[in-house]
Amino acid sequence: MILKEIQRKLCNNFSTIGIETPELDARIILKEVLSLDDKDLILKESLDIPEEMIEKIITIESRRLNGEPISKIFKKRDFYNSTFIISNDVLDPRPETELIVEIANNYINKNEVKNILDLGTGSGCILLSILKENRMINGLGIDLSKEAISIAKQNSKKLNLETQSNFLVSNWMSSVNYKYDLVVSNPPYIASEDIKKLSKSVKIYDPILSLDGGDDGLNSYRLIASDLKRIISMNALIIIEIGYNQSLQVIDIFKKNDFKLIKKYNDINGLDRVLTFQ
Ligand SMILES: C[S@@+](CC[C@H](N)C(=O)[O-])C[C@H]1O[C@@H](n2cnc3c(N)ncnc32)[C@H](O)[C@@H]1O
Structure with a gap:
């Protein structure tokens, strides 16, 4: 043929x-x-x-x-300006998450940022994409999954970013004791009940730990916001991805923890996708 x-x-x-x-x-x-x-x-x-x-x-x-996604079959996925190694142990990087990288790069151009913390780093796609464009900055990526941390380390090596990046297994910031100028995160935010409604390619091939945000989908935001002040510098910026219908609740969670909303960003489909706080 x-x-x-x-x-x-x-x-x-x-x-x-x-x-x-x-x-x-x-x-x-x-x-x-x-x-x-x-x-x-x-x-x-x-x-x-x-x-x-x-x-x-x-x-x-x-x-x-x-139903197996092409990226999981070939164990790689393009994100921002790089190709990342992926596996069934990490979330397939999504195009809408590239917005976090763009917001971070713009912020870094106008503000002094020495270091970045990525909470729930998965493949490392967010942190490593930012570090690749900002060679003077160092970053730490943490994840509860040791398999994800192993993939993130492989990506850091592949992209020659080993000297700029560190990766650590940690339950959110429980093992983090340093202060960061910029915090980025795309935490799991799907309500547990809604996971069964997702397409087969997501619910079977993306790890449940990367999707499940608890009963109302907001558990990660509560846990992150409540411990954030301890590990950020004075004027640090927080850039966090949300589900399209979660902005009011997430803004409320961060406000209750003394954070001020800086801006709400929409994705290419016009849906609320990223919030920034200080
Ligand atoms: C939505 S995925 C994001 C992965 C990657 N940052 C991205 O944008 O493609 C959320 C990540 O949070 C991690 N995670 C879930 N619960 C966690 C916890 N308690 N502590 C640290 N990481 C956690 C998951 O393992 C997963 O890698």
């Missing part, structure tokens, strides 16, 4: 079961398995594909048809 035919089949099969990005998924699979680039997919469309390669493609196609 030639490349073009395989691509068409993959596309058709993915769109038939309602996969949102059938063309993109088909292209990624072909590029990965056949070591091709985007240009090759056009210029070599009549290439005859060997049987053993077709078998490999079919195995991956059936994993995708079964």
Whole structure:
């Protein structure tokens, strides 16, 4: 079978079961398995594909048809300006979380920031993306999952950020004793009851620890806000991701802990997504 035919089949099969990005998924699979680039997919469309390669493609196609995200199949995901190693032990970095990196970079350009703390670092995608653009700053990423910390360390090595970053297993900031100028976090914020309503690709392939925010989804915010003052410098900025319908409650939690809302940011879909506090 030639490349073009395989691509068409993959596309058709993915769109038939309602996969949102059938063309993109088909292209990624072909590029990965056949070591091709985007240009090759056009210029070599009549290439005859060997049987053993077709078998490999079919195995991956059936994993995708079964709901496994492309990023979990190939164990990598693009986020901001880098490609991150991921696994089933970390949340698949989401495009909307890139907003935290943008807000942090803007803030760093106008304010003196010596160090950053990332609470619930997962793959390390937020912290490492910020450090990569700000080579004079150091950062600590913490996570309750030791498997996630191991992935974050691999990413820091891959991106040559080992001297700027440290990673620690910690229950929120319980093992943190230093003071930070900037705190970033994308904590778990889905209400426990709502997890079963999520798509299969999220509830099966993302770890429950990265999703479950307790009965009302707000447990992480309460725990973080109540212990934050101890580990921040005088004018530190807190940049935190929220669920689209949680802004009022999260603002209230932080206000009760003496934090002032600085700004609310919307994501590309116009939904409340990130809050900043001081
Ligand atoms: C929504 S994920 C975010 C991961 C990554 N920062 C990102 O944006 O892709 C939340 C992270 O918080 C971690 N986490 C959950 N409970 C925690 C706790 N009690 N202490 C520290 N980290 C925790 C999870 O393991 C997970 O990696």
